[in-house]
Each structure stands twice: as structure tokens, then as C-alpha cells.
Amino acid sequence: MNEQIAPTRTPAFEARLKKRYAAEKRFKALGLSAIVFSIAVLIYLLGSMTINGIGGFQRAEMEVPIDFTQAAISVDPQAIEDGTAVQALQAQGLPEVVQYYAVEALGEEGAEELGTQAWRDVAAAIAEDPGLVQRQATFWLPASADLAAGYDGEGSQDMQELASTLASQGKLDEKFDAGFFTRADATNPQQVGIWGALKGSILTMIVTLMLAFPIGVLAALYLEEYAPKNRWTDLIELSINNLAAVPSIIFGLLGLAVFLAIFPSYRSAPLIGGMTLALMTMPVIVIAGRNAIKAVPPSIRDGALAIGASPVQVVFHHVLPLALPGILTGTIIGMARALGETAPLLMIGMRAFVASPPDSFTSPATVLPMQIFLWSDEIDRGFVERTSAAIIVLLAFLLMMNGLAIYLRNKFEKKW
Amino acid sequence: MSPTLLLLLALGLGLAGWLAARARAWTFRRASTSGRLASLPSYHAWYVALWIVLPVLAFVAIWSATAPGLVTQSVLASPAADQLPAFGFQRQTILNEARAVATGASQAVFNPLAREFVEPYREAISRYNWIGIIVTLLIAFLGGAYSFLRLKPDFAARNRVEKIVMAILLGASLVAILTTIGIFASLVFETVRFFGMVSPIDFLFGTHWAPDPMANAANPDPTRYGAIPLFWGTLFIGAIIAMIVAIPLGLMSAIYLTQYANPKVRAWVKPALEILAGVPTVVYGYFAALTIAPAIRDFAVSLGIANASSESALAAGLIMGVMIIPFVSSMADDSIAAVPQAMRDGSLAMGATTNETIRRVIIPAALPGIVAGIMLAISRAIGETMIVVMAASTAANLSANPLESMTTVTVQIVAMLTGEGSFDHPATLSAFALGFVLFMVTLALNFIALRVVKRFREAYE
Numbered sequence A: 001m002n003e004q005i006a007p008t009r010t011p012a013f014e015a016r017l018k019k020r021y022a023a024e025k026r027f028k029a030l031g032l033s034a035i036v037f038s039i040a041v042l043i044y045l046l047g048s049m050t051i052n053g054i055g056g057f058q059r060a061e062m063e064v065p066i067d068f069t070q071a072a073i074s075v076d077p078q079a080i081e082d083g084t085a086v087q088a089l090q091a092q093g094l095p096e097v098v099q100y101y102a103v104e105a106l107g108e109e110g111a112e113e114l115g116t117q118a119w120r121d122v123a124a125a126i127a128e129d130p131g132l133v134q135r136q137a138t139f140w141l142p143a144s145a146d147l148a149a150g151y152d153g154e155g156s157q158d159m160q161e162l163a164s165t166l167a168s169q170g171k172l173d174e175k176f177d178a179g180f181f182t183r184a185d186a187t188n189p190q191q192v193g194i195w196g197a198l199k200g201s202i203l204t205m206i207v208t209l210m211l212a213f214p215i216g217v218l219a220a221l222y223l224e225e226y227a228p229k230n231r232w233t234d235l236i237e238l239s240i241n242n243l244a245a246v247p248s249i250i251f252g253l254l255g256l257a258v259f260l261a262i263f264p265s266y267r268s269a270p271l272i273g274g275m276t277l278a279l280m281t282m283p284v285i286v287i288a289g290r291n292a293i294k295a296v297p298p299s300i301r302d303g304a305l306a307i308g309a310s311p312v313q314v315v316f317h318h319v320l321p322l323a324l325p326g327i328l329t330g331t332i333i334g335m336a337r338a339l340g341e342t343a344p345l346l347m348i349g350m351r352a353f354v355a356s357p358p359d360s361f362t363s364p365a366t367v368l369p370m371q372i373f374l375w376s377d378e379i380d381r382g383f384v385e386r387t388s389a390a391i392i393v394l395l396a397f398l399l400m401m402n403g404l405a406i407y408l409r410n411k412f413e414k415k416w
Numbered sequence B: 001m002s003p004t005l006l007l008l009l010a011l012g013l014g015l016a017g018w019l020a021a022r023a024r025a026w027t028f029r030r031a032s033t034s035g036r037l038a039s040l041p042s043y044h045a046w047y048v049a050l051w052i053v054l055p056v057l058a059f060v061a062i063w064s065a066t067a068p069g070l071v072t073q074s075v076l077a078s079p080a081a082d083q084l085p086a087f088g089f090q091r092q093t094i095l096n097e098a099r100a101v102a103t104g105a106s107q108a109v110f111n112p113l114a115r116e117f118v119e120p121y122r123e124a125i126s127r128y129n130w131i132g133i134i135v136t137l138l139i140a141f142l143g144g145a146y147s148f149l150r151l152k153p154d155f156a157a158r159n160r161v162e163k164i165v166m167a168i169l170l171g172a173s174l175v176a177i178l179t180t181i182g183i184f185a186s187l188v189f190e191t192v193r194f195f196g197m198v199s200p201i202d203f204l205f206g207t208h209w210a211p212d213p214m215a216n217a218a219n220p221d222p223t224r225y226g227a228i229p230l231f232w233g234t235l236f237i238g239a240i241i242a243m244i245v246a247i248p249l250g251l252m253s254a255i256y257l258t259q260y261a262n263p264k265v266r267a268w269v270k271p272a273l274e275i276l277a278g279v280p281t282v283v284y285g286y287f288a289a290l291t292i293a294p295a296i297r298d299f300a301v302s303l304g305i306a307n308a309s310s311e312s313a314l315a316a317g318l319i320m321g322v323m324i325i326p327f328v329s330s331m332a333d334d335s336i337a338a339v340p341q342a343m344r345d346g347s348l349a350m351g352a353t354t355n356e357t358i359r360r361v362i363i364p365a366a367l368p369g370i371v372a373g374i375m376l377a378i379s380r381a382i383g384e385t386m387i388v389v390m391a392a393s394t395a396a397n398l399s400a401n402p403l404e405s406m407t408t409v410t411v412q413i414v415a416m417l418t419g420e421g422s423f424d425h426p427a428t429l430s431a432f433a434l435g436f437v438l439f440m441v442t443l444a445l446n447f448i449a450l451r452v453v454k455r456f457r458e459a460y461e
Helices: A011-054 A077-082 A085-091 A094-112 A118-128 A131-136 A145-151 A157-168 A193-226 A231-243 A248-262 A269-293 A298-305 A311-339 A343-347 A369-378 A382-412 B003-031 B041-076 B080-082 B089-102 B112-150 B157-197 B199-205 B228-260 B263-278 B281-302 B313-337 B341-349 B354-383 B387-391 B408-416 B426-460
Strands: A056-068 A137-143 A172-176
Touching: A011 A056, A011 A118, A011 A145, A011 B313, A011 B354, A056 A094, A056 A118, A077 A085, A085 A094, A085 A118, A094 A118, A094 A157, A118 A137, A118 B080, A137 A382, A137 B041, A137 B080, A145 A157, A145 A172, A145 A231, A145 A382, A157 A343, A157 B263, A172 A193, A172 B199, A172 B313, A193 A231, A193 A248, A193 A269, A193 A369, A193 B157, A231 A269, A231 B157, A231 B426, A248 A269, A248 A311, A248 B157, A248 B354, A248 B408, A248 B426, A269 A311, A269 A343, A269 B157, A298 A311, A298 B341, A311 A382, A343 A369, A343 B408, A369 B387, A382 B080, A382 B112, A382 B199, A382 B263, A382 B281, B003 B089, B041 B089, B041 B112, B041 B157, B089 B112, B157 B199, B228 B354, B228 B408, B263 B313, B281 B313, B281 B387, B313 B354, B341 B354, B354 B408, B354 B426, B387 B408
Parallel strands: none
Antiparallel strands: A056 A137, A056 A172
């Protein structure tokens, strides 16, 4: 009676079922591979930046022992106080002294490849510790970009040979370059740093926050709590939703046509950059703020009104404090977006070469993403590593901000 | 006087007014027999502080916009101004140099003529600084005195403050409208100027794009302003190549995460995907230009395609697609989650496998939301700037070969506005016309997408 199988489970059915299960497996594998691919790209991106960038935190330096007891160099405490010590030391012939000892230690050829500004590092060290001029000291001074390339096995044959000779003597080495975090832009990859751009970013972000946060929160409060339902508020809502989706470069065009027309002398200043980014960030804050305010239960408002609070008091004493964590989360996400933004700032002239950190909101500045963009245009091989290092710093800031937003969300998430 | 210092001054004066008014209100309270005021002392304080800070803020905003112009005018009134070259680039450079030295921004001048202007600049700047400070103080004093004198025990300070607060709230929400108007007005204004020089027909339907910023501005060659190759490049990179990457990957990720993945995996994978969306576009651009574009070129050359460009449309499009994946996936995620569970259960109960349920039931039900998400993704891709600026080229090219170099609207906006051209030149103004087209297209895409989402949401409520 083997033929008496259930009428539905015919061989054709079995074959179909097998096919259907195979299709099911394929489909699931397809979904999994989509995710694996996306994550793999992310890991490859972060990994290649990290591997490239690790070298960017270092620079090739050469060992130069200097015997100051033999050189007639003195330090005027007054000059150190005035901040003119470097010029005073230059006048006393410090560059020549450094050059002399460099020839002693590295030979003519090696000394040639000492960065031309290397003596400034010595001068800075003396200004830091005037006692140095009484004794012998060993300095690690930056090598020229050519020699640094030679050390990496690139560039001309001569440089590679010189680099390997010096390296085998232990006189040339890659050292962690703390100055990368304290210097500003320069033309030589051995001399560049990100502090100038980072400070520009910080100043720009302060302006953005000071404008976008109050305006965004107040607008969200108005729309959610007080606005009558009419054509005007519909228009406001529509324009906020549209602004959130306008390409960022359009905000740059607005900044160029309006802000720079009003403030022509503040070209490429953090003030203008911050104002432009604030307009871009504001809708994000409004939308996040409205959601947070909407989540506050009406019973809180009713309770406050019932004991005699005015509508303004209800909002500022009760609703706003409860909605604030949600608003802050949205603000941090909006600020993170603004921090990574380049295109609108490109329009308003923040792409200038700025060799010293900006000292006010109105002085010319550049920002971190813009610095990455500018360095990415440099042909010099040394800039590739520096660019990746700057990217690591930028990504670290963004991850920190996003992490903070997630932490705040988890910490203050409430079920009413 | 920098705006920062004036702002600090305004806030300081406001604080002083706040403290003074609060003290005043407290004396009222102590003096009154009932120990009650019409409003709490802090409302008196806020009333006075707002009366000081708001007018001063308004003045600072106007003053910081007008003062530099006034300074320049008074410098030009000095006798040395006769030696200046007539209007033009050189004149501006000299003035800028003199101003930089006068404000201490730079140490010395290159142009000897500029030295003449350092002193006038220094004088004018300090004169206008003083005017600024004095007017600020005057306004603060007047506002403070007016409001302070109105304080009385029965003064309804709270109602006044609340009225001002409501006005501020309304003003804040109007900023969005003002921004929209500002964008629209500035784009339209410059676009109309551009169309005065180059006809819209030539611009929108011409196929040759090669603006020359050095050409005679008064008589531009309209055949060089045909934007079709740019529109095509934008569409090809942003809407075709990027979407070929983003739609399948984003959609399949969303399906896997919502239908198959266990919640623990989902809790880790979803934020990881969102990191992709949080990476700054300049980093993607660098990645595309440094790693992906050379790899694609080498691959193409190894296949025997000799003319493969190192700035190919493919490299920019692929990376842009990767950037868009989390965007598509989260939109699809939302609309899949909005499909009622009963529909899914019904299909499974009929004996369908999970993938049949997904393909025949869930996706069709979620389709409007998915389509809307794709439209938003396209609008984001065609507005994206840095990836294409760094990985695509500036050569306009009307071609369907993804290995060739191509340029986009955003690349040309950047190229036209960061060049040397003057602001009256059609090449510079063409950037605004391109921006206007971009604005209108992204706006239309967003608008349609939002309408689709809205209608779709209503279906299940």
C-alpha cells in the first residue's frame, strides 16, 4: 500500500516545495549578504582610513645633539614674557647654530634635508625651558618632506639611500608628532597641524549652536503649543519640512548671496559660516523638538493649568524641562551633521589657506572637513597620511557626538 | 568693535538691569502691607532685562552690518584717496591690506600705497567703535530707564513679559519662512540676471557646457551655456548608478533586519548601518577619489578599456550609493513596520513561505512608502556635493559610459563660484541658475514623496 500517499504530497508537489524552500534560502542569503556588504564597506572605509592615518600622527625626525655651552646663546627673560623669544633667538644666530650641529651629526647631505624651519622647534623648546642654553641637549627635528618620502620608500633614489643610511645609524626615525594637534595649515606636510581647522570648527559650531538652538526650540514650542491651526502655521510647517530636505549647497548659495552681501568684510569668518550652518541645522532641531514636545503627556499641561499657571508658565516650567532630553538629542545629531558639512562653507569662502588659528569669530578661518578637502587636493604624498589622520580626528568627534546622543536617549527615555 | 564684544556688552547690561529690577521689586514687596505684588519679582527683572537686551541686539545686528561700510567711506573721504586707482580689483586689495594692518591682522603691507591708508583706517575704526559703544549704552539706558520707571507694586509685569515671549516665539518660527524666502529670492534674483545674458532656452536645452569666466561679460556666447550634459551627469551618477547600488542593498537590508534577523543582531546592525549615514561626505569623497576611482580605472584597463578615466562617474556613483544605503533602508524599514501584522500572519497561515509573504504581500503593501523613500534618496543624491566634487570631474560629457568622466550640477556650482570670475559675469551667475534648477527639482521630489507617504499612512489608520 505504498502508493497510498496523501493526495497532496505528489512528487510534483515535493519538487515544488523543495524549490520554494530553496528560493526561501536564497532570499534570506541575499538579505544577509546585503547587510554583510554594507558593513564590510564601512569596515573597509574605517580600516583604510585608520591604517593610512596612523602614519599621519607621526613624522620623520632626525636626531641632532646640540651643545649650547659651545654656542653663545643667551635668553632674555623679558623676551620670553613678551612672546618674542623666537625672534630674539633668531637674531642671535640660533638657525646657524642648529645648522652647524646638524652638519656635525648628520653630515652635509643629511643637514641639507633638515626642514628649513627646524630651528623654530629648538627655539620653542628654549622658550619653554631657558635652562637648556646652559647644557647639552638632543633634539629630534623634522626632516624635509623629500627625506620623509624617501624614508617611506618613495621619491628619488638618492633620498631613499640617504634615508636608509641615516635610519640604520638610528639618526632618522618616525616619531609621534604631538605638534599635529597644535599647529595650523602649512605648505609642507611635515609642518602641518589641525589645530587651526579644529579651532575654526569649534568657533563655527559655537555660532551655529547659539543661533540654531534657541531659534529651533522656540519655533518648536510655538508650533506645538500655541500656534493656531491656520494657513500661516501650515506655511511655516511646510517651509520647515522643505528646508530640512534642501541640498546643503543651496544654503551655501544663500549665505553667499545674502550674508556676504550684508557683511562683505567677514568673508570666510566663522561668524558667517556659523550663520549659514545654523539655517541648515535649525529645521532638524525644530523637527526633533516638536517630536519631543509632542511626547510630553497632556495631563502635565492640564495639571499645571489647573493650579493656575499661565500658558507661558506651563510651557517653560513644565513641558520644556520634560522635553529637553529629546530636544538635546536632536540638537546633537543636527550639530554632528553641521560639523561634517563642507559644501555650504565652500560657497562662502572658507576654503582659503589659513596658516594661523583664528583668534575671533570674525577672523578668517577654515574648518576640519574643509581642511581635509584642501589637503586631499595636495599632490605631495605626505599629505595623504595627514589627510587620513585629520579624518580620524573628525570621525572621532562625530562618533563621540553620536554616542552622546544615544546615551542621552537611553538615559532619559521615558514611558509615560 | 567686534560683534562678539558688543553682544557681551548687551548681555552684561541686561544682567545689570535684571538685578536692579529684581532688587527694586523686592523693596516694593517689603514695603507693601500685604507682602504681595501683582507679579513676582523675577518677572519685573525679566521685563527690564528684555527691554534692554532686545533693542540692543537689534542695534548690534544692524550696526555690525553697516559699520564696516561707514569706515570705508570715511577712509575714502581722506585726502590720500585721490591717489587710489579707480574702481576695481586693485583698489580693493589696497584697502583690504590697509584694513588688515589697522586691525592688527597682519604686520606689514606689500603695496606702498596701502601704507597711506593705515592711519585713516585706524582713526575711522576707533571713531566708529566709540560711536557703536556709545549708541549701545544709550539704547540700553533708554530702554532700561523706560521699563524701570514703569515698575510699580501693581504693575502686571508677568503679562507684559509673556506677551514679549510670545512675540519672540512667533518670530523664531518665522525664521524658517524667512530662510525659504531668502533662498528663493536670492536664487531667483541672480537667475533672472543670468537669463538676461543667456536665454533660458539655450541654458535648458543646449548640449554644450563650457563657460569661460575670462570671456567678455557683456557679450557671452550662449552656446557655451547648455546645461543638458550637467543634468545628464547628475541624473546618471545620482539617480542611476547610485540607486542601482542603494535600492537593492538598502531594501534587502531592511527586509532582512525586519523579517529575519533576531532582535539582538538588529540592535547592533542598525546603528552600524546608521554610522554609514553619519560619515561626512568629504570623507566619502576622499575615499572615492583615493581608493575606489584608481581601483576602477585599473580594473577597466585590465579588461582592455584603454580610455577609462580616473575620475569616472562610476566611482562617484558607487560611493554615493553606499552613502544612501542606510537612508533607503530606514525608510523601507518604517514602511514595512507600518504593514499590519495581520496581513503577514494571514499569508503565512495560507502556507506561503516567508519570502513569498514578503514579496507578494508585504512589499506591495509597503510600496508607496518605499517609493517615497527612494524619491527622497534620489533628491539627496542629486544634491550631494562633496563626493562628486572630489571623485567626478569638471569636464561636461554627454555619455552613457560609466567609466568616462562626467560632471554634475553641484560640481559646476562649486567650480563657477570658487573661480576667479567677477560677480557680474554670466559664468558666475550660471551657478545660481543651476542652484535654482537643483532647488526646484529636489523640492518637487520631496513634495511628491511627502504626499505619497501621507496618503499611504492614512490607508491603515
